Amino acid sequence: MSAGADDGGVGDGADRTPSPRADVCVVGSGPAGALAAHRLAGAGADVVVLEAGPRFDFDERREQQEEFIRPGMGDPWEMGGARDAYTDSGRGYPLNAARVKGVGGSTLHWQGMVMRLHERDFELESRHGVGVDWPIDYEDLRPYYAAAERALGVAGAADNPYAPPREEPFPLPAFPPSHSDSLFAPACERLGIDMHSVPNARNSEPYDGRASCQGYGTCKPICPSGAKYTAESHVAKATEAGARIVDHAAVQRLVHDDAGETVEAAVYATPDGTERRQPADRFVLAAGGVENARLLLLSASELYPDGLANSSGAVGRFFMDHLFAGAGGQLDEPTRQNHVGFNTSETHQFYDDTDPVEGMKLEFLNYAGPSPVMQALGAETWGEELLEQLQASYGTHVAMGGLVEQLPDADNRVTLDPDVRDDHGNPVPHIEWSLSERTRGALRRANEIQHAILEELGVDVEWTVGPEATGPAYHQMGTTRMGTDPATSVVDADCRAHDLPNLRIVGSSVFPTGGAMNPTLTIAALALRVAESMAESV
Amino acid sequence: MELTRRDALAALSAVGAAVGGGVLAGRFDPPRADDAAGNGDEATDADEGVSLSTDLLALLDAVAEVVYPDGVENRRAFVDSYVVGRVADRPDYRAGLREAAAQLDAVARDWYDAPYADLDADTRDLLLRDLGVETADPDPEGPVTDRIRFFLVNDPLFAFYTSPTGGRLVGIENPIGYPGGIESYQRATMSPADDGAGGDG
Numbered sequence: 001m002s003a004g005a006d007d008g009g010v011g012d013g014a015d016r017t018p019s020p021r022a023d024v025c026v027v028g029s030g031p032a033g034a035l036a037a038h039r040l041a042g043a044g045a046d047v048v049v050l051e052a053g054p055r056f057d058f059d060e061r062r063e064q065q066e067e068f069i070r071p072g073m074g075d076p077w078e079m080g081g082a083r084d085a086y087t088d089s090g091r092g093y094p095l096n097a098a099r100v101k102g103v104g105g106s107t108l109h110w111q112g113m114v115m116r117l118h119e120r121d122f123e124l125e126s127r128h129g130v131g132v133d134w135p136i137d138y139e140d141l142r143p144y145y146a147a148a149e150r151a152l153g154v155a156g157a158a159d160n161p162y163a164p165p166r167e168e169p170f171p172l173p174a175f176p177p178s179h180s181d182s183l184f185a186p187a188c189e190r191l192g193i194d195m196h197s198v199p200n201a202r203n204s205e206p207y208d209g210r211a212s213c214q215g216y217g218t219c220k221p222i223c224p225s226g227a228k229y230t231a232e233s234h235v236a237k238a239t240e241a242g243a244r245i246v247d248h249a250a251v252q253r254l255v256h257d258d259a260g261e262t263v264e265a266a267v268y269a270t271p272d273g274t275e276r277r278q279p280a281d282r283f284v285l286a287a288g289g290v291e292n293a294r295l296l297l298l299s300a301s302e303l304y305p306d307g308l309a310n311s312s313g314a315v316g317r318f319f320m321d322h323l324f325a326g327a328g329g330q331l332d333e334p335t336r337q338n339h340v341g342f343n344t345s346e347t348h349q350f351y352d353d354t355d356p357v358e359g360m361k362l363e364f365l366n367y368a369g370p371s372p373v374m375q376a377l378g379a380e381t382w383g384e385e386l387l388e389q390l391q392a393s394y395g396t397h398v399a400m401g402g403l404v405e406q407l408p409d410a411d412n413r414v415t416l417d418p419d420v421r422d423d424h425g426n427p428v429p430h431i432e433w434s435l436s437e438r439t440r441g442a443l444r445r446a447n448e449i450q451h452a453i454l455e456e457l458g459v460d461v462e463w464t465v466g467p468e469a470t471g472p473a474y475h476q477m478g479t480t481r482m483g484t485d486p487a488t489s490v491v492d493a494d495c496r497a498h499d500l501p502n503l504r505i506v507g508s509s510v511f512p513t514g515g516a517m518n519p520t521l522t523i524a525a526l527a528l529r530v531a532e533s534m535a536e537s538v
Numbered sequence: 539m540e541l542t543r544r545d546a547l548a549a550l551s552a553v554g555a556a557v558g559g560g561v562l563a564g565r566f567d568p569p570r571a572d573d574a575a576g577n578g579d580e581a582t583d584a585d586e587g588v589s590l591s592t593d594l595l596a597l598l599d600a601v602a603e604v605v606y607p608d609g610v611e612n613r614r615a616f617v618d619s620y621v622v623g624r625v626a627d628r629p630d631y632r633a634g635l636r637e638a639a640a641q642l643d644a645v646a647r648d649w650y651d652a653p654y655a656d657l658d659a660d661t662r663d664l665l666l667r668d669l670g671v672e673t674a675d676p677d678p679e680g681p682v683t684d685r686i687r688f689f690l691v692n693d694p695l696f697a698f699y700t701s702p703t704g705g706r707l708v709g710i711e712n713p714i715g716y717p718g719g720i721e722s723y724q725r726a727t728m729s730p731a732d733d734g735a736g737g738d739g
Binding site: 376 | 552554604605606607608663672673675676677680688691692696698699705707708710712716717718719720721723724725726727
């Protein structure tokens with residue numbers, strides 16, 4: 001296809017001019033935006049999705065896999081540069097490792113773990129006097145969790161005694177435990193710790209037109225088989241249902257009407273710098289935990305000088321992530337690591353404990369120790385000497401990981417940095433992120449349990465990631481929190497902006513608290529709930 | 539251990555080169571020195587001023603002999619199949635590979651008055667180490683040592699250790715990049731080698 005005048009300088013000839021009319025304009029094509037777009041288009045709405053990044057060709061996934069494995073080939077998802085510039089302070093936050101801009105959003109590089117939040121996660125303040133309650137509870141979300149599991153294609157088993165109640169089996173059978181999981185099992189049994197399966201958004205058998213897992217071992221950040229769910233799946237379904245997807249269309253700001261009561265248009269820019277205006281009756285903001293807040297702040301006006309939908313002052317505040325806790329070492333027997341890039345067992349046994357009250361879930365890793373391939377490519381020798389190094393280092397590593405909850409803190413926040421501009425001249429996001437002493441304490445508790453298990457297994461613990469070395473799990477949450485009080489929250493229980501009723505915000509930015517479960521299933525469930533309520537009036 | 543055509547196809551699979559074994563032989567005419575003078579099908583600016591005094595594939599095999607462990611059988615056929623498939627649809631990669639090879643060859647002729655492939659293995663090894671390739675950052679657009687590391691050392695190592703045979707040598711029959719882990723991740727020991735299944739993938 002030749003380049004066209006309307007393709008925004010991309011050179012692919014695709015029409016990137018605005019649609020003449022739209023019932024709904026969705027900003028972002030990650031799981032929240034894609035699921036909402038699909039459901040709304042299926043209900044008959046005229047839907048336009050604006051995506052800042054490109055559309056990645058699935059046929060090039062193995063080349064992207066090589067880019068991941070081989071040093072010197074660049075980022076397979078093309079993150080970085082002026083388009084994705086940001087600044088940070090406090091502990092520092094590796095934003096461009098934590099997100100992907102493209103059709104499918106960050107599900108392009110996610111690992112695919114999908115758990116429901118527990119009941120306590122919705123009632124943390126009422127039950128334990130910390131954090132804040134959600135305006136909905138588990139029962140409100142329960143049917144949408146089930147729908148989300150069907151949509152994503154979750155492989156799982158009802159073997160988790162600590163999971164919240166569910167009424168139906170997972171759509172796909174769970175992946176059986178790995179060999180290294182079986183090594184952990186006797187040690188955990190002696191300690192009275194329950195191991196159970198991991199719900200994975202990864203096909204254990206063919207599902208929804210996608211292949212079953214073949215075990216390339218590079219799930220995060222690349223699945224060449226297509227077994228791992230990405231939101232590309234629902235982008236395709238949305239397209240089939242009539243939605244229009246415009247890639248390379250970075251939204252610059254949302255524009256409201258004269259009265260400041262509704263959003264009228266999304267102004268987006270294409271790579272050639274041309275700004276275009278997409279009007280719609282309703283808007284769904286689904287650009288991720290950082291860009292959702294940034295876009296509202298960039299949309300400041302005379303009526304909303306502190307940013308759109310920000311009468312509460314909460315936009316950008318309460319930024320949260322999950323903290324990684326881990327430990328590992330070596331055994332005197334083969335541990336068979338790095339065959340697959342996902343986990344098959346974990347324990348939620350300590351999740352609902354009250355000392356500490358922060359949620360934690362612990363994982364038994366299947367990718368401990370170096371991968372021989374990647375080690376070879378970074379080695380400072382070759383030939384027989386390299387082989388001896390690889391043989392000495394592969395085969396006996398074992399490790400545990402885990403996620404620890406971070407409670408909301410108004411000082412952890414996303415703002416605009418006026419001193420640094422992106423490729424369109426907009427202030428870049430500035431992330432202030434630090435850990436509290438109580439979060440550090442929760443991390444120490446996670447390490448204690450991990451050490452106890454590893455030592456019972458007979459591992460000489462060689463490394464620990466705790467309060468000092470921890471990093472984020474790349475789950476950006478909380479920056480447009482939901483709540484019943486417009487003075488303290490950005491959206492209501494239906495994810496509708498308190499200030500502008502035709503603006504919905506979806507994604508983990510609406511989470512009032514983050515629990516310690518990987519957020520994407522909850523993101524999906526909330527998106528389906530929002531889409532259902534919107535579809536009623538299509 | 540013997541590298542098979544199946545290993546080469548596995549390595550090609552890891553780089554997204556979906557080339558069937560039956561069409562490999564006819565797909566690629568190995569570049570020679572005279573290609574750089576304009577007789578090749580895709581001579582580029584990068585080729586100007588450098589030339590290969592021998593087949594590119596012979597040079598790559600000579601590097602592979604150095605960077606692969608001892609006792610690898612059928613190495614030349616593996617290298618040929620992998621490289622042919624690897625560059626078949628990637629002209630930019632082929633140009634970078636040729637340039638790095640020509641640079642290495644030029645150094646060999648400068649230092650030892652012989653093409654790289656004609657040197658004995660110990661000298662080839664020493665030349666790479668003296669160039670600093672051991673500690674170079676693999677970078678296709680970096681200084682010559684970085685490019686040699688990227689195109690001439692890391693690429694054959696990538697091919698070798700993502701193949702089942704290379705992986706087995708280390709202790710994992712399904713290294714990352716090679717599909718098969720889902721069949722093996724529950725096993726306590728390495729599965730028996732499957733040596734009898736053809737080779738055309």
